[in-house]
Amino acid sequence: MLAGIVGMLGRVGRMLRTVAVAVLLLCLLAVAAEFWLRGQGLPIRTVSSQACDGLQGLLIPSELFHHGLRPGIRSSVELVPGRATELVTGTGGLRGAQALPEKSDNDYRVLMLGDELVLGAAVAEPSTLPQRLQQFLSRVTDMRLEVLNGGVPGDCPQLALLRYRHQLRELRPDLVILHVDMSDVGDDGVYRSLLAQGDGASDGDGRRSRPRARAGPLARRHPALRGASPATAQSLQWLRDSALVGWMLSRLRQDGAEFLAIRAESCGQQDYGWIMDHSENLELQIRHALAPIAELRACVESDGGQLLVTTCPVVWQVVDGNHCAQATRHCRIRGGTPFRSRLPFQSLSGVCTAAGVRFLDTSPRFLKDAEPGRLFDTELPGLSERGLAFYARLIADYLIADPPARW
Numbered sequence: 001m002l003a004g005i006v007g008m009l010g011r012v013g014r015m016l017r018t019v020a021v022a023v024l025l026l027c028l029l030a031v032a033a034e035f036w037l038r039g040q041g042l043p044i045r046t047v048s049s050q051a052c053d054g055l056q057g058l059l060i061p062s063e064l065f066h067h068g069l070r071p072g073i074r075s076s077v078e079l080v081p082g083r084a085t086e087l088v089t090g091t092g093g094l095r096g097a098q099a100l101p102e103k104s105d106n107d108y109r110v111l112m113l114g115d116e117l118v119l120g121a122a123v124a125e126p127s128t129l130p131q132r133l134q135q136f137l138s139r140v141t142d143m144r145l146e147v148l149n150g151g152v153p154g155d156c157p158q159l160a161l162l163r164y165r166h167q168l169r170e171l172r173p174d175l176v177i178l179h180v181d182m183s184d185v186g187d188d189g190v191y192r193s194l195l196a197q198g199d200g201a202s203d204g205d206g207r208r209s210r211p212r213a214r215a216g217p218l219a220r221r222h223p224a225l226r227g228a229s230p231a232t233a234q235s236l237q238w239l240r241d242s243a244l245v246g247w248m249l250s251r252l253r254q255d256g257a258e259f260l261a262i263r264a265e266s267c268g269q270q271d272y273g274w275i276m277d278h279s280e281n282l283e284l285q286i287r288h289a290l291a292p293i294a295e296l297r298a299c300v301e302s303d304g305g306q307l308l309v310t311t312c313p314v315v316w317q318v319v320d321g322n323h324c325a326q327a328t329r330h331c332r333i334r335g336g337t338p339f340r341s342r343l344p345f346q347s348l349s350g351v352c353t354a355a356g357v358r359f360l361d362t363s364p365r366f367l368k369d370a371e372p373g374r375l376f377d378t379e380l381p382g383l384s385e386r387g388l389a390f391y392a393r394l395i396a397d398y399l400i401a402d403p404p405a406r407w
Helices: 001-041 054-058 130-139 157-166 185-195 230-240 245-261 269-275 283-290 292-302 320-329 343-355 363-368 385-401
Strands: 059-062 065-069 074-077 085-088 106-112 144-151 175-179 195-198 214-222 306-311 356-359
Touching: 054 059, 054 130, 054 292, 074 157, 106 130, 106 157, 130 144, 130 385, 157 175, 157 185, 157 292, 175 292, 185 363, 195 306, 214 320, 230 320, 269 343, 283 343, 292 306, 292 343, 306 343, 343 356, 356 385, 363 385
Parallel strands: 106 144, 106 175, 175 306, 306 356
Antiparallel strands: 059 065, 074 085, 195 214
16 A cells, blocks of 8 residues: 555656646746747837737827827838838927927918828838828918827827827917828727826826816826736736737737637727628717817817818728738728728718818718729738828818818
8 A cells, every 4th residue: 555655656746747847848938939039029018909019119108198109219110021111209209300499470380190190100201191291281381381290009089189188289289180090989999998087187297287178088097007016016017028928919919809709700890890881880989989079179279279180091991902901801801892881981070060170081082083092002001102192182182272271
């Protein structure tokens, strides 16, 4: 009997040694993977799940508006292999040239807000939407004109409103142009749970902001900035700074919905559900996502400026999804394309009309273009350089035909 017990203990010991060796090998493998991933230059921290991996390094968490562009950086961005661009931000976290230090009566300042379509990380700065607009408008005015790039990856109207309230209103723009993207309804749903409400909030310098006319969403604190115990905070910081954890989360964002969806056709609904011909009932989500437009108008006009809302279609509303097959797969677009639903544009028009906001819907002009496919990128879900120039030209034509001075 004693011999049997000794034998059993020996087997248990061998099993424990095997488990210990396996755990040690896994730890060594994880360490090796961590160093290798860091060597590949992959983004370590995911600041916004609504921005692609190649843009995470440009972002910084915010206490007030979830995230923004990291100020004072010069970075090479390569969203598509072989298409590297240089992206420079100023001290205010805007891409491109700093705002003029002093604004005179002969200066006219335009501020463009929106997501990566406005930022234009995939193109050189002169080809971005704000710079194209400045080029077109400068030809028809003697005023000193500047168009500032307020684009932030993963943006939506609510974040644009908060960023203007807490930061960008100091620029004193004469005209604010808000680009509403077809992904904004899905983006808003992701950030909505982070809302904080009240009748006052702290500005960036720690002072209380002036009270608003009506209570509304005041801040969207980034989860990374939430309070935690020192031990928990240190552990979370280690996880956030891990390249391996960041890579695993990146793969989960890309493929998780495909694996977890109960119905295959439900994939992709989160970001672009409202553009589809047979979309689910998203009336509540659409209303929530677009409601900040009225509040943004009130903020801008209280500062002496004016607001224009613009939009353009995404590729799947104009041409077949095979035009950008990789983006179609990545965004999990289902069903026959191009989609013909006018729901997004009708919803935007209704909200802007009710709020008394000027609205420019450029989708008819995109649909009527002789070569619409050339207006869209073949690798990314956005406009090509030609498309950005086309969109900027349509905005410029609208402003020239009906100048804001007459609004």
